[in-house]
Amino acid sequence: MFDLEPATDVMAALVRGVRDEQLTASTPCPQLTVGDLLDHVDGLSSAFTAAATKAPLDGGSQPPSADAARLGTEWRHRIPERLAALAVAWREDTAWRGMTKAGGLDLPADVAGAVAIDEIVVHGWDLAVATGQSFSCDTELLTAAYEFVKASAEQNPDGTPGLFGPPVEVPESAPLIERLIGLSGRDPRWVADPR
Template sequence: MDVLDLHRQALAEFDRTVHSVGADQWDNPTPCTEWTVRDLVNHLVAEQRWAPHLLGGATLAEVGDRYDGGVLGEDPVRAWEESAKAAREAWTHEGTIEGRVRLSFGEVDASLYCWQMTGDLAVHAWDLAMGIGAPQPIEDDLAEVLVRVVGPIVESSTTPGILAPPVEVPATASAPDRLVALMGRVPR
């Protein structure tokens, strides 16, 4: 399956989950122990806002700190919708996926960046769902591919503190459970 198709799928999963957040759930805790539901959505909105700049050739220094802190404003769902739309448009611009981006750890293929963003969207959709008591949102086919593709990236990561250590799960665990366990979450 094409990474852009999987990105669209993960973006939709996160989108459905954001639209399920109740007005009284924004301060709920999430499996990301330092983040509430609001903090988690803020993180994803900031990530989506970064994407058009980086995919357009900007450096981290050129983007600067414009997306540090709170980026949700008064309407977190609308902030998410706007940032997701802009990011998706940047990803699907002709030739973008074949390009290069400059990230904190160096210059890489845009496709690698897309895999990372896709995995982040999927796992954070799970985090968000757990925070609001919604059903697990990651589809099996997406999780299977992410375990296969992102797994080696996670296992070779040399940046401590970015991800929690993987959690052991039985070989018979579902693909979504294996994915979130790979990313340091205890499946529920």
């Protein structure tokens, strides 16, 4: 069991720090703008809160989406609120036990928790570098995300469609965040377009 709040707090601060003119900027996620990524974070926050509570989402569990057109005007308030709810939901022991549903899939609850950690940590880094903000991560959560992605990369060395691209080679001597980012199919040296 992990406390997701350190990572959701970082993500919430990053969301609030996005400027309007950055919504159309590119991100380390191929084909996603900052606005698309924000919509994805919004959706995954609700989906993984539902996974923790084992409560069905309105409209059912859906595969992840990313569409800036769905953000609306209150996203700077709504997304941090949903991130806070996500952290609260995963504090319960029951969140980590049994089976649950996320992204249209049935999966063990502890695996859903690991996916939630990975999503918040990796997309936190994505959002930070895409918008020129600083990124930090709780060591325990960073390690959990790394172990999850490492196991996935070992099982799927060419990447996992819809989840991770093929790993980018990063030296073993690199900081853990860079090794995690590389395993997730991103280049840790990625630089945002100047705006």
